[in-house]
Amino acid sequence: MAGRAAVPEVIWARRERTGRGPKPAYTRADIAAAAVRIADAEGLDAVSMRHVAAELGCGTMSLYNYVPRKEDLYELMVDAVSGEHELWEPSGDWRADVMRIAHQTRALMHRHTWMSRLMSSLYGFSPNALRYLEHCMACLDPLEAPHGTKMELLAMVNGCVTVYVSNELAVAERTRSLPWSDEEEQAVRIAYLGSQIASGAYPRLAAAFMEDAGPIDLEAVFERMLGRVLDGFEPRA
Amino acid sequence: MAGRAAVPEVIWARRERTGRGPKPAYTRADIAAAAVRIADAEGLDAVSMRHVAAELGCGTMSLYNYVPRKEDLYELMVDAVSGEHELWEPSGDWRADVMRIAHQTRALMHRHTWMSRLMSSLYGFSPNALRYLEHCMACLDPLEAPHGTKMELLAMVNGCVTVYVSNELAVAERTRSLPWSDEEEQAVRIAYLGSQIASGAYPRLAAAFMEDAGPIDLEAVFERMLGRVLDGFEPRA
DNA sequence: AGCGCACTACGTACGCTGTACGTAACTAGG
DNA sequence: CCTAGTTACGTACAGCGTACGTAGTGCGCT
Structure with missing residues (x-):
């Protein structure tokens, strides 16, 4: 029963949507896509919370509703392009x-x-x-x-x-x-x-x-x- | 004769000491050692120009006399601990x-x-x-x-x-x-x-x-x- | 010998970063 | 319906790399 709330959780353990309150304006996929777009075009160092928020068209701090820390933004990016892997039927070889x-x-x-x-x-x-x-x-x-x-x-x-x-x-x-x-x-x-x-x-x-x-x-x-x-x-x- | 001065040079191509002017107060080894000390104790992210300068006991911008960019500081650090490798007489195996x-x-x-x-x-x-x-x-x-x-x-x-x-x-x-x-x-x-x-x-x-x-x-x-x-x-x- | 210049030292300042915090609007569950 | 949990976002702060300007120092050349 010790307070396990203040712990750095893995972002994937968080539910994306949580019922109460206004509907989120963006999905994780939106955010990841925006960040990937920036990284591809201007390099990884150009990926800042402000820059990504601007690309999405929202305020900087709104991003923190979706992504608790910047590191998690990176995690989203990696996952997004990991989805680009083509997965085929194994050939047997x-x-x-x-x-x-x-x-x-x-x-x-x-x-x-x-x-x-x-x-x-x-x-x-x-x-x-x-x-x-x-x-x-x-x-x-x-x-x-x-x-x-x-x-x-x-x-x-x-x-x-x-x-x-x-x-x-x-x-x-x-x-x-x-x-x-x-x-x-x-x-x-x-x-x-x-x-x-x-x-x-x-x-x-x-x-x-x-x-x-x-x-x-x-x-x-x-x-x-x-x-x-x-x-x-x-x-x- | 095109201006090849503005180019990002490798730090190892720079001479450490250059004759004219006051003698530098520190050597590259001093600086590398200070940075390594900080990185070991407080992590790589704690290695900032200000922090390293403070560890050395000099002003922040004085560091730039020795190290043109922060990346070169990293290079110095890696080289310093690369020197820790023990080099022995090959055994034949x-x-x-x-x-x-x-x-x-x-x-x-x-x-x-x-x-x-x-x-x-x-x-x-x-x-x-x-x-x-x-x-x-x-x-x-x-x-x-x-x-x-x-x-x-x-x-x-x-x-x-x-x-x-x-x-x-x-x-x-x-x-x-x-x-x-x-x-x-x-x-x-x-x-x-x-x-x-x-x-x-x-x-x-x-x-x-x-x-x-x-x-x-x-x-x-x-x-x-x-x-x-x-x-x-x-x-x- | 002494002048000049390359060099060291370093304070100030700028634009950028991540993010803590407070406030206002909104909506689903009791 | 009300209220609690969420979203949205502006402000603010501490810290970053480093461009630039200035002052002082001492080697190399004349």
């Missing part, structure tokens, strides 16, 4: 299905570049996340393994995809903010990194950077990474 | 060495719980990061593979460790902010998650959650994950 899931997740994170940043800090048992997880598990039905192992597989795949895309986006951001062209980029990288490497203190890094001169094929690397992860779960022959 | 590296990285991120948050957004070719990377590559000398593959291995290991610890910390944070004890935690999780699962819409998730009733052994899961990653790089027999 778990490897192919998981590959397809990974590629779709990557595409989704490229479409909403702020996702990878939010995913790594959120708890993530939103309704759409549950639906998505259930679909992933369904794809793993053909795999002979305990549920726990399957969950570990999914965690690893999701984790790898997230960090991979994070890196992709970080590098893209870095080169985009540079005023030089891609070809000159190489030269610029030499400016600092090269000065360090030329110092001779890092012979192996020097060798590594000399080796891959051409632009790396991000798709191929992604594919290779996934393959290796899944190899670890292949039943022993 | 690359698998064992990589395992040891991963365990140390995990320990480091538990010591500085804000690291995982920063690592996923930073570019990361700071001096200490280079030293660390070179050491990792040295550990991989016994592995018969091209440099590019070795880099991919390290990226995967580092990535997996980062997301793993992120999850660990997120869960810990969630349960810590709850006023209930660990045993009751289980019951609370049922409150929302259980209501969803009991709905019957997610049969596989239900089965999975029922299966692992006891507290999971985080060390064992970590070990297993690493093992699987490394398996993917074992030379084919």
Whole structure:
């Protein structure tokens, strides 16, 4: 009977509508959509309570009727785009299905570049996340393994995809903010990194950077990474 | 000769000291140490320019002589604790060495719980990061593979460790902010998650959650994950 | 030797953030 | 019908990053 009211509750445990009083002017979906629109167009840092409220056309503080803290707004956003995952009838080939899931997740994170940043800090048992997880598990039905192992597989795949895309986006951001062209980029990288490497203190890094001169094929690397992860779960022959 | 001054430079390309004028009162190491102290004690969000300046005992704007943007302060912090990595003479057993590296990285991120948050957004070719990377590559000398593959291995290991610890910390944070004890935690999780699962819409998730009733052994899961990653790089027999 | 300038230090100020709080309007349940 | 629980929203506050201006300092050059 201790006061458990003052506790930070998960937003999904709250009912959306609560009977008494005037009907809410917006749904959670409206709010999430507005926030996603802003994040897509102007970046995650542009998502402020004021900005989202303005996008919706209501006063700033009205938002707090729907969303107790800003963090919950993020949760709404992640759930909303999690709903973009295509969920198909499992093919029977778990490897192919998981590959397809990974590629779709990557595409989704490229479409909403702020996702990878939010995913790594959120708890993530939103309704759409549950639906998505259930679909992933369904794809793993053909795999002979305990549920726990399957969950570990999914965690690893999701984790790898997230960090991979994070890196992709970080590098893209870095080169985009540079005023030089891609070809000159190489030269610029030499400016600092090269000065360090030329110092001779890092012979192996020097060798590594000399080796891959051409632009790396991000798709191929992604594919290779996934393959290796899944190899670890292949039943022993 | 186009104006390349207005460009966001990497802080490591800046010289720390520049001859003319009064001697700077602090070193980059001083500043990084102050910021790390604050982040460790009060969390990453407590690291503000004002707060760090106060910790150093100087005016807020004086910090900007050393650090052009706040993001660079983060870079300094990451580099500082990257220097905590123990670098040993490679044993000749690359698998064992990589395992040891991963365990140390995990320990480091538990010591500085804000690291995982920063690592996923930073570019990361700071001096200490280079030293660390070179050491990792040295550990991989016994592995018969091209440099590019070795880099991919390290990226995967580092990535997996980062997301793993992120999850660990997120869960810990969630349960810590709850006023209930660990045993009751289980019951609370049922409150929302259980209501969803009991709905019957997610049969596989239900089965999975029922299966692992006891507290999971985080060390064992970590070990297993690493093992699987490394398996993917074992030379084919 | 001494001038000039690059550099450090730092106070003030601006626009922005999340959100606590108080008030007015509204409507469903007893 | 009344009233209690909700919605809506304006105001206010503490804190943020940082642009800008000013004052003082000491190295490098003439």
